[in-house]
Amino acid sequence: MTQRYTNPISLQRLAEGNCPECGFAEDQHDGHGGPLWCTLTDNGVAQRLAAYRADQKRGNGSGS
Numbered sequence: 845m846t847q848r849y850t851n852p853i854s855l856q857r858l859a860e861g862n863c864p865e866c867g868f869a870e871d872q873h874d875g876h877g878g879p880l881w882c883t884l885t886d887n888g889v890a891q892r893l894a895a896y897r898a899d900q901k902r903g904n905g906s907g908s
Contacts, residue, residue: 858896
């Protein structure tokens with residue numbers, strides 16, 4: 845199970861299709877992490893985006 849977010853900034857980033865942690869696009873995460881301050885990999889971002897989108901389809905707008 846992947847992490848879900850409730851922070852409004854993180855949810856806005858996910859809604860825009862970006863990393864919830866740093867706000868950069870998934871393709872800016874090279875498999876070893878994103879920008880210097882972000883610990884998520886491209887796969888981690890993809891998993892969180894997929895979970896967010898699935899939650900949205902189920903009508904769970906909070907992301908959790």
